[in-house]
Amino acid sequence: xxxxxxxxxxxxxxxxxxxxxxxxxxxxxxxxxxxxxxxxxxxxxxxxxxxxxxxxxxxxxxxxxxxxxxxxxxxxxxxxxxxxxxxxxxxxxxxxxxxxxxxxxxxxxxxxxxxxxxxxxxxxxxxxxxxxxxxxxxxxxxxxxxxxxxxxxxxxxxxxxxxxxxxxxxxxxxxxxxxxxxxxxxxxxxxxxxxxxxxxxx
Amino acid sequence: xxxxxxxxxxxxxxxxxxxxxxxxxxxxxxxxxxxxxxxxxxxxxxxxxxxxxxxxxxxxxxxxxxxxxxxxxxxxxxxxxxxxxxxxxxxxxxxxxxxxxxxxxxxxxxxxxxxxxxxxxxxxxxxxxxxxxxxxxxxxxxxxxxxxxxxxxxxxxxxxxxxxxxxxxxxxxxxxxxxxxxxxxxxxxxxxxxxxxxxxxx
Numbered sequence: 009x010x011x012x013x014x015x016x017x018x019x020x021x022x023x024x025x026x027x028x029x030x031x032x033x034x035x036x037x038x039x040x041x042x043x044x045x046x047x048x049x050x051x052x053x054x055x056x057x058x059x060x061x062x063x064x065x066x067x068x069x070x071x072x073x074x075x076x077x078x079x080x081x082x083x084x085x086x087x088x089x090x091x092x093x094x095x096x097x098x099x100x101x102x103x104x105x106x107x108x109x110x111x112x113x114x115x116x117x118x119x120x121x122x123x124x125x126x127x128x129x130x131x132x133x134x135x136x137x138x139x140x141x142x143x144x145x146x147x148x149x150x151x152x153x154x155x156x157x158x159x160x161x162x163x164x165x166x167x168x169x170x171x172x173x174x175x176x177x178x179x180x181x182x183x184x185x186x187x188x189x190x191x192x193x194x195x196x197x198x199x200x201x202x203x204x205x206x207x208x209x210x
Numbered sequence: 211x212x213x214x215x216x217x218x219x220x221x222x223x224x225x226x227x228x229x230x231x232x233x234x235x236x237x238x239x240x241x242x243x244x245x246x247x248x249x250x251x252x253x254x255x256x257x258x259x260x261x262x263x264x265x266x267x268x269x270x271x272x273x274x275x276x277x278x279x280x281x282x283x284x285x286x287x288x289x290x291x292x293x294x295x296x297x298x299x300x301x302x303x304x305x306x307x308x309x310x311x312x313x314x315x316x317x318x319x320x321x322x323x324x325x326x327x328x329x330x331x332x333x334x335x336x337x338x339x340x341x342x343x344x345x346x347x348x349x350x351x352x353x354x355x356x357x358x359x360x361x362x363x364x365x366x367x368x369x370x371x372x373x374x375x376x377x378x379x380x381x382x383x384x385x386x387x388x389x390x391x392x393x394x395x396x397x398x399x400x401x402x403x404x405x406x407x408x409x410x411x412x
Contacts (some may be wrong), residue, residue: 118343120333127388128330131322141320141391148390165412171392172405175382180374182389183381186329188350189343190373203374207409210367 038110088158118189240312290360320391
């Protein structure tokens with residue numbers, strides 16, 4: 009995968025060329041600046057080919073998110089604190105990148121940007137919503153497996169519900185980006201994982 | 211406040227009449243079905259009066275959310291597990307109500323509905339985003355004070371960051387409604403508070 013992305017551009021397939029162009033355009037110009045027609049042109053693909061595969065701009069945007077999430081790999085070192093921190097730092101970085109897409113560099117606007125536009129697209133169109141939930145279910149399955157393994161080897165409480173722990177961690181990051189507008193930097197993310205693992209109770 | 215809302219309709223002021231009509235309309239018909247013109251008519255208020263106070267539909271919708279949040283009172287019984295559970299159950303119920311607004315009763319669609327539309331409105335319009343963040347900052351200040359008092363009386367760890375705990379709890383609920391589409395019922399909410407307080411670590 010990595011090889012076909014970086015080298016040999018003539019061998020990459022149409023999907024990959026379109027998604028690469030769409031990703032660049034979304035991150036550079038934001039949601040309002042993503043144009044399927046221009047993506048087709050940049051990717052050297054017929055518009056009809058693009059629209060057959062991604063009927064609307066929203067479908068294309070969700071596909072970009074799914075592709076970006078493939079880069080957020082999960083590492084299992086056997087130390088759940090370290091692994092969860094590493095993974096959450098990746099999610100936080102991806103959220104910050106999507107939030108600030110299309111805005112000038114160094115702009116510290118608290119707006120949720122593209123993240124919010126995608127959430128709204130999912131609420132407006134049933135099929136986009138379903139696609140988005142499938143993308144997250146696939147990604148979250150890997151994190152849930154990581155948490156389950158840590159529970160099985162005794163690092164986590166036997167009765168812990170992996171879904172609740174993942175909701176607490178990922179949820180806090182999304183809540184800050186989408187609702188309160190607070191930053192999600194590495195220091196915050198480390199504090200978040202430590203608090204979830206150690207508990208708030210004295 | 212409660213008295214002027216329930217009784218003496220002639221004495222209630224214009225704001226209250228408009229917001230009551232807008233709340234009913236939003237919950238009944240959803241975001242797409244909220245019409246400022248029709249709200250003005252139902253409230254018996256001139257359109258110009260309504261638009262002077264709430265220039266767009268988004269401004270009106272944010273005001274409805276702010277008003278609904280006033281109903282989510284925080285009770286401080288001195289037992290933080292009980293108080294956080296009670297408060298989070300209220301937030302979860304409000305989210306479920308907003309998510310299903312405008313849909314037939316008994317519809318268990320996982321879509322984030324009005325919640326997502328509001329988040330997107332905040333991302334599209336800077337002033338709406340700012341207003342939304344102010345509404346949440348005001349509400350969250352009360353929850354943060356509750357958590358801080360529990361920390362001071364020794365129920366919570368001395369080094370606990372109240373913001374992190376609140377992000378974990380509220381964040382998990384918003385994440386399920388906005389991203390994964392999972393339900394936020396009382397059983398889930400109780401498990402969430404227990405896990406955050408006790409910690410995931412064995």
